[in-house]
Amino acid sequence: MSVRLILLLSHALFALGVYGVLTRRHAIGLLLSIELILNAAALNFVLFSRAFGHVEAQAFALFIIALAACEAVVGLAIVIGLARHAHTVFADQVDLLKG
Amino acid sequence: MTPALLWIPLLPLAAFALLITCGRRLAPPVAGWVAVAALAASAGATLALAEPVLRGQRLAVRWAWLSAGDPRWALGLAVDGLSWLMLAVVTGVGTMIACYSIGYMRGDPRYPRFFAYLALFCASMLGLVLADHFLLLYACWELVGLCSYLLISFWFEKPAAAAAGRKAFITTRIGDAGLLAGILWLAWAGGTLQFDALAGLRETLSHGLLTAISLLIFLGAVGKSAQVPLHVWLPDAMEGPTPVSALIHAATMVAAGIYLVARTLPLFTPESLQVVLAVGLLTHLAAGTVALTMTDIKRVLAYSTISQLGLMMTALGLGAAALAMFHLTTHACFKALLFLGAGSVIHATHEQELGRLGGLRRAMPWTAAVFLIAAVSMSGVFPLSGFWSKDAILLAAQHDGPPWLLGALLAGAVMTTAYVFRLYLRCFHGAPAPHAGHESPLIMVLPMAVLALGAAAVGLAGSPWLAHPLLHLLGLTQIHAGIDVPILLWSTLAAAAGLWLAWSVGVRRARPLPAALRPLGTRLYTWAANKYYVDEWYQRLIIGPYLAAARGLSRFDLRVIDGAVDGAGLAGRALAVWKERFDRLVVDRLVNGTASAVRLAGAGLRWVQTGIVHQYLLVVVVAVVVVSLVLK
């Protein structure tokens, strides 16, 4: 079992997630990409837990999954709210942050 | 004895605090009496100190101020002969002037505030005189300047008064900056700022250093005592109420510079004394000629003050501090009197232009009488006060100065008599002017009478008849014993010549010059009447460039330094200008250029702040990568 290999995999997963965040226009697409990033992090935690024999690391992987669930709930609520309010689901058409 | 020392400045200060906080709740005359009472009490405390001081004692108190351990920064008050004399002048003249103001300022809407400022003015002057430490002296020095500012622009609704106050403060502050530099240098080089240690510094510091420091200190005195070239504020200060002018000219503000030089005379080297002498003499003569041409009562008096201060500086330049202080004392009496008299005239007639005044002798006999006493005293006529002090200076000039100095001072004496009698004669003699005029109330006449007594008799304290107690008090040991008859004759001759000039030229309008010299005379007269155009030169050479520099730097700040952010805007303006050229729309290209500059700058900023999440995120990711690369 190669730690380096799995690390590479998780990095790739992370980078792909970032790419998705940067390019996806659809809000749900953004959510999906963020899930990728979270999974990359969780994978790292579990990997280190195995490699160094830490219990906490697994616990934190668990927390990540829990937070991902929360994030999905809130994110989807926002998407639905947006759809109702701004009649768009494309993040780059939403510029409420603009000064 | 120590407590009495502290009470002297603290009593007027307390009066100030009382008047500024609850002055408006006091009935108007009460506010005035509070100030008078405080000043009179200070005068009493001064008198109480007379006995030990006359015995040659030096009383002092001292307390830690800027540092608990370092004795350099321990402030103190001290009184010796020199400062005691000043205390007497300030409290005495100050009390009289405050008394007079009770009548003069009646009905003014800011009556209590006037007396508050007056009390503070005297308090700071007393502090200045008592200070035993350069820092405390400087602090009071600045406070004196502040009070002059507040009082000169007391009637601030008049723009001229507001401007005059500011001019006084800023002009003297230029001198103060020199004084401050001198103090800094002294603190660094000498390691002490206490006055009783000054004589010791003469041995420890090098000659060049002493010259530099003393000249810087002298710069402070030049500003405060209105010497050339920083004299311009004093004539303008006439915009203030007349009692204020009296106070400034006699007891408080301008006396401070003379006192400072007298106090720090141990630091002055022969070279710097030469400078003092030159400045003093120049001021004496130049201001005298200007005084001859002024037609406003108060401005004549203002230039006469400058001229007399020049005379005192000349005495200081001769190293005769005691004589300068003697003249300062007598001058305080007769100049205060002259101003109060002038104020009385203005109070009665609401007119201060000489051309519209005349023949007031009948309507205002008391004022005319005291004015005459002051004028005679100022002219140096035997045996009034002015004679003794001026004669002593002439004598010193003859002994210690270059041969031409006596001649120059006698010429100054001729001018002095000429302008003061021109003033007197045109005000009180001749055909009565349309302004009826009436005698002032008792509260104003009484202080004038007291001062007239002083103007006549104070000089006796320095006369050989009483064996010079005043000069002994000031530490002068070698004194010419009797009256020097040649000098007496010379000065009487000068007074007579001045009187003749005043009568023939000032009143009868005779033309003393032969026709050939008349154009030159006219030109000289024009110059003098325009105060040698000093104000205009300052406007052109200093104030104008200063304001231009301020505006230029402000533009620089806005354009160049801020250009980092608005660089896009500048580029946009250039583009716009080019475009305008092509379109030949020359007329409004600046307007358009500015508009597009703003628009482009805005667009530039808006591009950065798109509000779109993706671009923000991209920036974040790139930043993370860059930072982590850099940190490796």
Added chain:
Amino acid sequence: MLLTWLLACPLIGMLVVLALPKTAVRAIRAAALLATGFALLLSLELLIAYQPAAAGMQFVERAPWIPPLRIFYHLGVDGISLPLVILTALLGFLACIASYSIAERHKEYFALYLLLEVGMLGTFLALDLFLFYIFWELVLVPMYFLIGIWGGGRREYSAFKFFVYTLAGSLAMLLAILALYFRAHTFDLLELAAAGRTFELGFQQLLFLGFFLGFAVKVPIFPFHTWLPDAHVDAPTPGSVLLAGVLLKMGGYGFFRIAYPICPAAAMGFGGAMACLGVINIVYGAFVAMAQTDFKRLVAYSSVSHMGFVLLGLASLTPEGLQGAMFQMVSHGVVTGAMFLLVGVLYDRTHTRELSAFGGLGARVPVYAGFLIFFSLASLGLPGLSGFIGEFLSLVGAFGVWRWQTVVSLLGIVAAAAYMLQVIQQVLLGPLNERWRELPDMTLREGLSLAPLLLVTLGLGVLPLALLEVQDGALQRLIAHVVGAR
């Protein structure tokens, strides 16, 4: 626990404000006032319990926070930070009184305001570099919103400019902090100061430059000052007060607490440059102030000028110079804070800050005129008021070391009189402008927010030893530390 409670006061206040409904404006104001008032009381208790004679930090609290990185929750005060802590608490309280004039979105305003106070107090209390940095940046965020939402004029532009400027400076500082950490493996300021003396000169100079950029923007030092006029002008009155009174001091404090102790050799090497920059600040600020037509802008540029004395005194590394620099910081905080309050009072009534629009107000509003004249005089350095002591001590300290710089800076003193009297003349003197015939004088609340500052200004000017004694020991040790490293 005193220091933690001091930090907790505004924090708890913020939470209470957040918990209140946003329509309960009176309750929100009262909560904020109570929180800042308690903080002020605690800071005064600090002053009473402080022992000037004792060496080192006092009231120290130290608890591990992020142990793997050796980051501690480490608080403490000494003679350098204590005056600034009290200044912050005082201005925080008074500006809170002045915040009653805020007219919209009270809940958000006071929550952010209290957060700002937490950040400011924390910056002065932190003894851990990491903690310091967090508080330092924490200040930025509420200030950005205070300017951007409750400001006037081009508020978005100004807030953005303020944010970008400061953030850029902070990044340079962050790099220095990281470099320092990788070298010394600690964030503890006291350990870092001890370790700093052993660094070679080149490294010290790099560190110093990094910190310098961070602090220079805050002070602000020419040519990093152009955010200041914009931010001051467009910020709401309490924001301007805290900006001038406290935020600028954070930069100066950084030099005292971080740059000088950690990079002593570099600090001595750069002394000449610091003195020159100080003089440029003094003279340049004074000249540019003279040309301003906007009241607030003028006061802002006068800040640039006054902070130059801090640099000058700092560069001298003499006891008088450092005392003067610290004194000038406190005094400037009080005086300029009051000046901004006064501008705010006028602006609330007239809705203009154009100096030429006023005139002759002295007869119409005598109490206001008295306050304005008083603080203008303090600002131009009149002896007897606090501004003089700071300037004078800085000059005395610097004169022996940087002769010509000191002499040139005297020009700034003359110019200060010119522009301050210009203000008085344009606002108060001359014939009354008919537009303001009905102008009301100051209210009791406004007077209450200014009276303490007046007393402090007068008290410090007459009895400067009260403050100087507090600072003395810490500054002596700082000099010994820096000069001894040669």
Added chain:
Amino acid sequence: MTFALLLLAAMVLAGAVWVVTLRNLFRAALSLGVVLLGVAGLFLLLEAEFLAFVQILIYVGAILTLVVFAIMLTARLQGTPGTAASPASRQRVGGALAALALFAVLAGATQPLLWPEAPPAGAVPLAALGQQLVTRLILPFEVISLVFVAAIVGAIAIASGPPGGARPR
């Protein structure tokens, strides 16, 4: 073992690429399911059985279902794919470059480090995990539950909208 690893890795990578590139969101969501399953397999491989099951249960079972729901609910707003809705190519190139750079930085940071080749004997026991969760990690655990409550309340508040018709601005 290695074979299983490689297979799962390929599965995860392919799925991830689909997630970020497929234009059709529904298919992208299904690809996410592939990724999640692959990661669950990796968890199994790393002897973290409990987590693997949690992953499948919560992620695949709950979250993914939710996402698919949302996609269907908002389907009418998506417009026809491939018309005006494609992202600007500049952003795509920039994003790819940034992601690549990030990957390079991360790999560059972790690959040279020395990793323990032989893992400690025995996996982390589930009991120990549970023990930790209710003792040492009790605070974060409770905080997470707080976050849950907040998320639910927030989601309801956002998605339900104001009671009286149109929302302000």
